[in-house]
Amino acid sequence: DAGITQSPRHKVTETGTPVTLRCHQTENHRYMYWYRQDPGHGLRLIHYSYGVKDTDKGEVSDGYSVSRSKTEDFLLTLESATSSQTSVYFCAISQGNEQYFGPGTRLTVT
Amino acid sequence: QQQVKQSPQSLIVQKGGISIINCAYENTAFDYFPWYQQFPGKGPALLIAIRPDVSEKKEGRFTISFNKSAKQFSLHIMDSQPGDSATYFCAASSQGNEKLTFGTGTRLTIIP
Numbered sequence: 001d002a003g004i005t006q007s008p009r010h011k012v013t014e015t016g017t018p019v020t021l022r023c024h025q026t027e028n029h030r031y032m033y034w035y036r037q038d039p040g041h042g043l044r045l046i047h048y049s050y051g052v053k054d055t056d057k058g059e060v061s062d063g064y065s066v067s068r069s070k071t072e073d074f075l076l077t078l079e080s081a082t083s084s085q086t087s088v089y090f091c092a093i094s095q096g097n098e099q100y101f102g103p104g105t106r107l108t109v110t
Numbered sequence: 111q112q113q114v115k116q117s118p119q120s121l122i123v124q125k126g127g128i129s130i131i132n133c134a135y136e137n138t139a140f141d142y143f144p145w146y147q148q149f150p151g152k153g154p155a156l157l158i159a160i161r162p163d164v165s166e167k168k169e170g171r172f173t174i175s176f177n178k179s180a181k182q183f184s185l186h187i188m189d190s191q192p193g194d195s196a197t198y199f200c201a202a203s204s205q206g207n208e209k210l211t212f213g214t215g216t217r218l219t220i221i222p
Contacts, residue, residue, distance in 0.1 A: 101146075
């Protein structure tokens, strides 16, 4: 599992509330990623980080923000959750081109 | 714009048969092509990967075939087993770019 944990693993929240998902890694990898997985869309990149305080947008970044204040933690925030953000969220790290994924967080926005 | 197209969306294969999943890409700068396997409730796991300097890579029952001129690559699972039932994703990236572009996935079911 490349030493990746995600928390929480499951969350149900109401529309309009802020939500923060946490990704934690133990192996000092420089690159970290947040993806969402939806049926028919595969895995789509939300944001990624290439170092502490260095982040960039992916293809579906609207409505999401990220922060990385420490190498080991990469936070994904939904400022005001919407039903369209109901999804499974995966964090990943990379070693060269190879990416390794965490166990995922299932988020339901009601 | 989808840069990696994957087919079929779902596939049913009998035990012992050959499972074949195909992907096509558009970006000629792509030079790394991995396949991921995902079981329900789990994160995707790297299965096998290929670079365009070879046309085929084999690891056990899993083989990637790569056709650079056609911009296509495929995953072949020989002697398919019920334990191979999972969702498979192809992906691609280019040198110096740490981002992967994923296909939409294939749900593979192996029946007895």
